[in-house]
């Protein structure tokens with residue numbers, strides 16, 4: 001190894017992406033500064049049209065974040081205190097958090113250990129007379145088993161909200177994530193596959209009445225200016241952030257291809273290491289919002305992360321503790337066990353991933369991992 005100290009790789013390389021798009025992003029931002037319509041300016045509608053047609057649904061509603069999108073989706077469905085929403089405990093907190101914020105109850109069912117997505121076969125046993133919706137998460141960028149989940153939902157008259165914060169751009173049986181259920185909700189947090197330069201998100205549906213409800217909820221429940229027909233939130237996405245996403249869309253097809261290629265390349269290169277690779281089902285692809293592996297030996301995780309960090313390779317844990325074991329959510333632990341969620345939370349580790357990661361940088365990650373494992 002080179003004796004000189006190597007500079008650290010970025011975990012997500014937003015700087016190279018910006019440099020590739022700089023003239024276009026700068027011009028689009030300047031255009032907003034020139035027209036001055038910072039709230040609900042023309043870029044908002046332009047982005048909603050572009051995203052709806054890309055996903056292949058009738059309605060897209062941009063929102064101030066993915067979290068707000070999940071909240072507005074639940075509100076549009078009339079989720080109220082005491083209602084139950086079935087979801088996965090192995091996710092970022094926002095998923096369960098918005099359910100709880102409305103006074104509803106998150107009902108956690110276990111995941112598939114090889115994809116880390118919700119196990120549809122566990123859902124039906126968790127349905128009660130109070131169940132209103134199912135909220136699967138398309139974790140790491142791979143869509144959950146939506147056909148099975150939708151079939152269960154339609155048998156029981158439930159809505160399905162896909163938490164697609166990590167999966168925008170991925171496909172499922174040739175259809176697009178976000179366009180597969182009652183609502184699909186994504187996030188434009190900077191490090192997500194399609195990110196802006198702050199907070200932002202979008203909601204997708206084919207249901208005109210739900211889309212209309214979401215548009216009203218987004219602006220304090222107004223059906224017209226100062227006519228508040230329902231309780232809402234301040235949930236609009238800034239015009240400036242919409243301009244940034246419009247620019248990023250010009251390169252997004254290439255970025256998705258690159259992410260999928262890098263994911264496959266990681267999978268191949270890790271084949272002879274003592275790590276378990278996640279399964280990507282043959283009828284879908286994964287945009288690898290996080291490139292995550294399962295370590296064979298959970299007790300080595302801290303040492304491995306330190307060993308990689310010493311070689312300039314950052315890592316992250318998505319996620320170290322399932323929701324039902326979080327202090328604020330323990331009271332929602334179900335009566336049934338959640339063994340896979342608990343086991344994978346101890347074994348997962350994410351490696352650097354972004355469309356601008358070069359083959360050379362990726363080789364460096366893999367060699368560093370080999371050294372760290374020893």
Ligand SMILES: *Cc1c(COP(=O)(O)O)cnc(C)c1O
Pocket residue numbers: 065066067068091092094095137163165166186187188189199200201
């Ligand atoms: C990022 C994320 C969210 C929240 O999105 P924000 O835009 O940061 O509010 C929700 N769910 C999952 C699974 C996420 O990864």
